[in-house]
Every structure is written in structure tokens, then in C-alpha cells.
Amino acid sequence: MLDFISDNKKSLITLGLVTVIAYVFYFLDEIRTTSVLVFGWGYAVPLVLAAMVGIIGERSGVVNIGIEGQMLMSAFAGFFGSVFTGSIYLGMIIGILTGVLMGAFLAVAAVKWEMDQIIAGVVINIVAAGLTSFFYAQGKTLPELMPVVSIPLLSDIPLIGPVFFRNGLFALSTLFIVVAVNYALFKTRWGLRSRSVGEYPSAADAAGINVTRVRMMNVTLAGALAGCAGAFLALEAAGTFARGLTAGRGFLALAIMIFGAWNPMGALAAALFFGLSTAIASQLQADEVINIPQQFVNLLPFVMTLIVLSIAVGRVRPPAAAGQPYTKEG
Amino acid sequence: MKRMRTLAGISILALVLAACSSGTTDTAAETTAAALDDSNCAAAESFCVGLVTDIGKVDDKSFNQSAWEGAQAAAAEVGGFAKYIETTDTKDYAANMKQFTDKSYDVIVTVGFLMAEASVAAAKENPNTKFIGVDQFQAEEVANLTGLIFPEDQAGYAAGYLAGLLTKTNKLGQVLGLEIAPVQKFAKGFEAGATAANAAVKVTTVYHPPADNGFGDPVWGAAEAKKQLSQGADIIFGAGGGTGNGALIEIAKAEGAGTSIFCIGVDTDQWGTVPEAQPCLVTSAMKGLVEGTSDLVKAAFDGSIKGGNFNGTTGLADYHDLAAAVSADIQAKVAEIVAGLKDGSIMTGVTL
Numbered sequence: 001m002l003d004f005i006s007d008n009k010k011s012l013i014t015l016g017l018v019t020v021i022a023y024v025f026y027f028l029d030e031i032r033t034t035s036v037l038v039f040g041w042g043y044a045v046p047l048v049l050a051a052m053v054g055i056i057g058e059r060s061g062v063v064n065i066g067i068e069g070q071m072l073m074s075a076f077a078g079f080f081g082s083v084f085t086g087s088i089y090l091g092m093i094i095g096i097l098t099g100v101l102m103g104a105f106l107a108v109a110a111v112k113w114e115m116d117q118i119i120a121g122v123v124i125n126i127v128a129a130g131l132t133s134f135f136y137a138q139g140k141t142l143p144e145l146m147p148v149v150s151i152p153l154l155s156d157i158p159l160i161g162p163v164f165f166r167n168g169l170f171a172l173s174t175l176f177i178v179v180a181v182n183y184a185l186f187k188t189r190w191g192l193r194s195r196s197v198g199e200y201p202s203a204a205d206a207a208g209i210n211v212t213r214v215r216m217m218n219v220t221l222a223g224a225l226a227g228c229a230g231a232f233l234a235l236e237a238a239g240t241f242a243r244g245l246t247a248g249r250g251f252l253a254l255a256i257m258i259f260g261a262w263n264p265m266g267a268l269a270a271a272l273f274f275g276l277s278t279a280i281a282s283q284l285q286a287d288e289v290i291n292i293p294q295q296f297v298n299l300l301p302f303v304m305t306l307i308v309l310s311i312a313v314g315r316v317r318p319p320a321a322a323g324q325p326y327t328k329e330g
Numbered sequence: 331m332k333r334m335r336t337l338a339g340i341s342i343l344a345l346v347l348a349a350c351s352s353g354t355t356d357t358a359a360e361t362t363a364a365a366l367d368d369s370n371c372a373a374a375e376s377f378c379v380g381l382v383t384d385i386g387k388v389d390d391k392s393f394n395q396s397a398w399e400g401a402q403a404a405a406a407e408v409g410g411f412a413k414y415i416e417t418t419d420t421k422d423y424a425a426n427m428k429q430f431t432d433k434s435y436d437v438i439v440t441v442g443f444l445m446a447e448a449s450v451a452a453a454k455e456n457p458n459t460k461f462i463g464v465d466q467f468q469a470e471e472v473a474n475l476t477g478l479i480f481p482e483d484q485a486g487y488a489a490g491y492l493a494g495l496l497t498k499t500n501k502l503g504q505v506l507g508l509e510i511a512p513v514q515k516f517a518k519g520f521e522a523g524a525t526a527a528n529a530a531v532k533v534t535t536v537y538h539p540p541a542d543n544g545f546g547d548p549v550w551g552a553a554e555a556k557k558q559l560s561q562g563a564d565i566i567f568g569a570g571g572g573t574g575n576g577a578l579i580e581i582a583k584a585e586g587a588g589t590s591i592f593c594i595g596v597d598t599d600q601w602g603t604v605p606e607a608q609p610c611l612v613t614s615a616m617k618g619l620v621e622g623t624s625d626l627v628k629a630a631f632d633g634s635i636k637g638g639n640f641n642g643t644t645g646l647a648d649y650h651d652l653a654a655a656v657s658a659d660i661q662a663k664v665a666e667i668v669a670g671l672k673d674g675s676i677m678t679g680v681t682l
Contacts, residue, residue, distance in 0.1 A: 035560040042553050138389055141606050145583055238548040239579050240606060242572045243387060247543040247550075278539070282554055286534040286561075295509070298539035 007186065014269045018276070019160075026159045036279045037163045042237060044268075044275030045171045046071070046246075049229035050253030051260065051267040052181050053103075056222040058262060059185060060215050061198040061321040062110055063117045066124030067226055068250025070102040074230025076132040079142070079241035086143045088235060092169070095231030096224050102128070103223015107216040114325035125250075133243045146236045170232035175268075177225065182264035194218055198319035201326040211326045226250075259309060261316040277304060368411055372434035377410030379627055380430030382423065384442025386545060388414050391603035392571050392596070393619065397441045397464045400623030407624075408631045410436075423448035431456045437630045439464060439623060443512050449475060460630040464623060465512050471638040478622045478640050482512050483680035484671040485615035485644035486519025486567075489594045491667045492613060492646070493520070493565040494527030495660045498590060502533045503563035505554045505577035507570020508544035509537040511682055516569045516596065516615060518680040523667070534558055538573050548576025555580040559591065569596035569615070578607035588652055599647035612652045618643035645672075 005012060025033040050067045057064035064070075078095025082088045102124060109120040146168040155165040164175060185191040193214055196204040201211045233249070234241045256274060260266030281298045371378035381401045383394040398414055405412035415426045423445050430438050431452065439462045440449045446466040453461040453475035461475040468477040493502050502524055507513050521533045536554055538544040555566055555577035566581055568574035574596055581593040587610040595614035600607060622642030629635040646668060649656055656664075670676035 031561055035557045038560070039553050039557045042556075043550075046549075133387075138391065139605060233549055238552050238576050239583060240548055240576070242546060242548050242575075244543065244546055245549065247541075247547050279557070281539065282536050282557070285536045286558070295540050 010266070012265075015272075018272065022159060032283065034159060034162055036283050037159065037276070039282070040272065040275035040279035041163050042171065042275070043278050044271040045174050046229040046232050046237070046249050047253050047256050047271040047274060048174055048178060048268055049170075049225050049232065050250050051257045051271060052177065052264060053222040053226045053229070054254050054257040055260075055262055055264060055267060056181065056185075056194070056218050056225075058257070058319050058322040059198045060194040060218040061201060061211075061319060061324065061326065062106070062215055062219050063121070063323040064106060064219065064222070065118060065121035065251075065254065066102070066106055066128075067121075067229075067253055068246055068248065069121075069125035069128030070099055070106075070223055070226035071230035071233065071250050072125075072128040072132055072244070072246045073102050074099040074227040075234035075245050076128075076136070076230075076241055078227075078231035079234040080137075080140065082142055082235060083140045088142060088144050088146055091142075091235055092231050095235070096227035099223040099225070099227020099230060100220060101223070102226065103220040106223070107219040110325070111212055111215045111219060114327065117323055117325070129244070132241075136241070136243055140241075142235065142239055145239070168232075168236035170228055170236050173228070177228070178264050178268045185264065195319070197326075198321050201321050201324075205326075205328060211328075215326070229253075255305065258316070258318075259305060262318060273304070368413060368433050368435065371411075371436065377405070377408055377437075377631055378430075378433070378435040379405045379410055379412040379437045379439065380427075380433075380435040381412065381414040381439040381441065382426045382430070382445070383414060383416045384444055385417055385420060385542065386442075386571060388416055390571060391575065391600070392598055393465075394441050395603075396598050396617075396619035397439060397623045400620040401439050401627055403620070404624040404627035404631070408628060410631065417445075420444060424452060427452045431459055435459060437462060437627055439627070440466070442466075443510050446477075460635055462623065462626045462630065462635075464619065467511070468637070468639050473637040475637055476626055476635055476640050477638070478626055478642050480512070480617040480619075480622070480642045480644050481671075481678075482515035482615075482617065482644065483519030483522070483678040485617060485646070486516040486521075486569075487523035487526075487676075487678040487680075488644075488646050488664065488668050488671060489567060489613065489615040490520035490523025490525075490533075491527040492523075492656070492660065492664045493567065493592075493594065494524035494531050495663060496592060496612070496656065497524075497528065497531060497565050499562050499564045500528065500530045500532060501562045501564065502531055503555070503558035503566040504533065504535045505551050505558065505566060505568045505570070505574060506535065506537045507573050508540065513537070513569060514682055515680060516567075518682070519678050520567050520615075522678050522680055527663075534561070534563060538570060543573075545571030545573055547573045548579070551576030552580035555593075559584055564590060565592045565594065565612075567594045567596070567615070575600070575604050575607070578604055578611060582607045582609040582611070584610070588655060592652070592655070595647070601647065601650045608651065610652075611650070612656065613649055614647035616645050616647050618645070643672075 053067050074095045077098035078091045081094030082091025109115045110117045151165040155161040193209050197211050197214045205211050256267050256270045259270035277300050281300050368378050379401050386394050388394050388398050402412050437460045441464045443465045449463045453472045463477045466477040467479050504517055517535050524531045524533055551573040568577035578593045584591045592612040593610040597617050600614045
């Protein structure tokens, strides 16, 4: 516990600060604050999940710019899976499995065949956009709604409860997924191996770790999280599928991964920041409190990102071997 | 070697899919309405209609789809041939139009406000081709370019008037696409109509953040609609392609949808185009896109088309199954307003 606190000091301070500010607003205007935060967290969920995919990949040395395509395929498969099976739960499973399949595709192309990782990712994005547009059929409706689950006790906490603990299944799991990835990456043998493979693969190899196998496994399993993100968009957030549903969120997630310094908790804070800025931008428009053009208000998150990224330059560094295929010497 | 062959196979697959995909390249499809093809459009006896969509798909259940239906219907009626190209990038407007002018198409329909400048340029370059710009206001008259424009503010006004009478909370919401003239006219018309019906009403107006996907982001639309609902809005106007549709679908899921919570669609009668929204969809603020496009294409065929602007019609869609939720008094009052807007006795007072 103490380790966890000292390891994530910055993220925790940010999180604490945001919480305090949120409660101040909560006491000023309960309904507005809650609904803005619900919007913000809803916006952040797919970004966090997708950023986890990027983090797991790059921490083990594989750059994944195909997250957008992986999400899009999963959203498509999740939606039409539910439509054809008549069950939203089967749709969720189909969506996640599609994510795994897309992860496996990247793993085989980029790790096994040592294809250029960027090109492999681009191929995924193009294939996904192509397949999902081509096979898209109109007028299909989800057989049932994503159930909204309230976690007992936790969901009764003012503000935090309705925002984080009264949600659909994906949004509900996201916080736990982030904590689990964070723990696994820094506190387990798997995490140590993965990180060593991403930092110094030849040393890891010399220590007896099968670099190719670790990378294959990580990229494939991370695909499941891309599957969650995609299925969340189609089944939980929009309740429908449209072409290009992901709308660049997979790329935004890469920015969030960097913003969060390749750290799950950092990425969570970064995504929350993005979600909150977007929500506030829309609320300012709705309330017309300040009479400035909405285009300017909407620039807010991006300007802030630019500022934060320029401050963070030099202090954050990507995993050393990210993007480099590993070939065993000799 | 085997690995290379598999890789090559995957790349070819990707390329083929990319070529088929409308998400990455421009696709073209032909209507089966006419048996002709476009190999001899230059000939006097053949009549070819080409349609270039705005960013978005020809089956977007809204704007592009209606214009395409109109073009198809008109072409079929006069025994012509119609074909469309879907635009995926604003930079491709000119190139897509050129595909048609190169083949000497008789009429080119360009869909959407964002294509206005490109259409003017293309019309000036090809003085012998008739251009129809759907939703493109012509500030200067070009002889071979007709802008099909709609008094969106009137459709918005009528929808707003209905909403103003229906609301119980006196809070209305709008989930909109990009902040461009046609959408603004809808939005301001809605505000004006709502206030005219009910002075106590407050309208929340939120446009999608400026981005390429402003009209194709149902996830954002749904989240924004949810936010407005929880802040007390009971009738929400969703105007903005896929973004607005996302809002409608979200509202349809809300508790009380169809009894105390309603949504209003846009452009076409969305009862048919977005069936998921039926639980809350009380009406749609319609533009007569199909008729307008079809009328102009036919006018181009018989030569009666003129440059400048052509005013299409607007109106409200049927109440469908939710007619019971709208009292006879309100229905009569709204019908009166629609008629008044049409004959000019009611002005919306909307200026941009």
C-alpha cells in the first residue's frame, strides 16, 4: 500500500486535487456537477482502456498504432454479434474475442514476422475501416439495453457513487482493470519480465526469458482490452454502430499513454483530464456563462495537453526497445 | 520465403479491402434504376446525373441519402442514369466532381454546405455542365449552378414551438453537429419557436466540438443528450447527422421516453431512418430534400433550371405512434404555425 502511494505520488496528488475541486462544485450545484462528471467519465472510459492496450504493448516493446482499428472491429463485432445472437452478453464476449483476434494479428505480423510495427498497425486500421464499412448493415437494433449495475455501498457515496459505481458493465470494470494492470505491470513476475523485454530484450533473453513469446502473449491479451473499449462504445455508450464509430479515440489514447508517462495510473489521470475538459467545454456552451466562441472553449483540452506535454518533455521517456523487433543473435 | 508470401498476401488483402472500403477511399456505385451506363454521357440523347456526397455515406439515414434518393428518382423518371461518389476527405471535393465532368455528365449534384466553394469553382470551370448545390447558398449567381436552400429556421421554429408547448420542465435541449449555417438556422429557429410558444422556456444549445467527425459521432451525441436529460431537459432536438442520431437513440432509452421525455429528429422523417429512436421521437424538423433535389434534376433535364438559389420546402414529420402524447389542442396550434410559416404570415426572426 505504501509502495503504491510512493510509486504514484504525482497521479494521486492530481486525483486528490480533482476530487476536492469536484466536491466543492458538488456542494454548489449537485445535479450539474454530477452530470458533467458522468459525461467526463463516459468520455474517458474508452480512452483509458485503449491507453492500457498501448501501455502493455509498448512496455513490452511493441508499438501499437492499430488500437483504433482494433476498437472499431470489436465495436462492429460486438454490435452485430448482439444483434444476431439476440443477447447483449454474447455480444460483449464476441466484441472482446474480436479484440483478442486483432491483437493476435498484430502479434503475428509485428512480433513473429518482424514486420515494421507502424506498418502493421496501419494495416489493422485500414483493414478495420474497410471491413466494418463494407459489411455494415443499416437499421439493426440492439436486442436489449446494457444493464446499469450499482455496486452496493460504493454507489451510495455522493458524487463518486453515481459517476463511477453506477454504470454499465464495461465502465464499471474500467477502474478495476486500470488498478489490475498497474499492479500486474509493477508488482508481478509477469510485469517484470514484460518490462525487461521492452527495455533491454537481449538482456532478458540472456536471462532465459523467451522475448518473442512474452511479446506475442502481451500484444494478444492487450487486444482484449481494445475489445472492451470497442464494445463499450457500441453497446454501452452509443447503443448503436455507425461507420467510423471510434472517431479517432484510438489515436487520442496514444497521446494519453504518453501524457500518462506509460504508466496506467498516469493514463487514468490523463484520460480523466481529457474527459473532464470535454465535459466542461460542453457545459460552458450550454450555460453560456462566458460569452466566448464555442470553438475556443473546445480547444481547451488540446491547449492544456500541449502545455502539459511540453512541460513533461525530457522527464518522460518511452520504453527503450519500443518499436524494435527482436532478433536473437548468433 | 513462406513468411514473405503470407505477408504479401495480407498486404494484398488489405489493399483490396481498402479499395472496397468507403472508410478509406472514395467509392462509387451505380443505380440500377436506369439501364444506361455513363460511357456516352456526352451524347445528346443520354442524360447522366452524378452525385458527390459530403463527408459521410450515401446511406447516412439523413442528408446524403435523401439527396441521392431524389437524384435517383428524377433520373429514373426521365430515363437517365445516376451514379454517386462518396467523399471521405474535404480535400477530395474537386477531384470527385472532376470524375464526373471528365465523363461529360449532364448534371452534377453536390451535397452539403461544406462543398459550396468547390462547387462554385467547378461550375465556373465547366460552363456546359449543370450543377446543383444542395444546402449551398449562392451569394453570387453562377449561370450553371443552382443552390438548393431550405429555410431551416422555419422547420426549427415549428419544432421548437411544439417543444415549447409540450415541455413540463420548461427546459429544452439541443444536441447539434458542427456550428455551420444550416445547423445554426435550425438551432436558432428552434429557440425562437420555443420562446414564442412558451416565454418561460429555457433552451440549452450545444454544438459538437469542431472536428472532422462533427456529424458522425454518435458516442458524443449520446453522452451530451444524457447530460442534458439529467439536468432537467425533457425535450431534446438532435440535429447533426450521426451525432444527432446518437442523441435520439440515447433519449429513447431514458425512463419516461414517449410519455414525459421526447426527442425531435432532423432533415428527414427519422421515424423510418432511426427506428431505435421511435420510443421518444415525437416528430422531425424536415427539409424537403428528396423533392427539392428531384425537382431540380428534372428542371435541369427539361432546361428550365436557373442559376442562383432555389427554395425548397420544410415542415414537420408525422407524429406517428406518439400522436396520442400530443393533445389535439397542441396539434392544431402547431399546424397553424406551420401554415403561417409557409404563407409568410409568421416570421422566425432568425438572422445569422
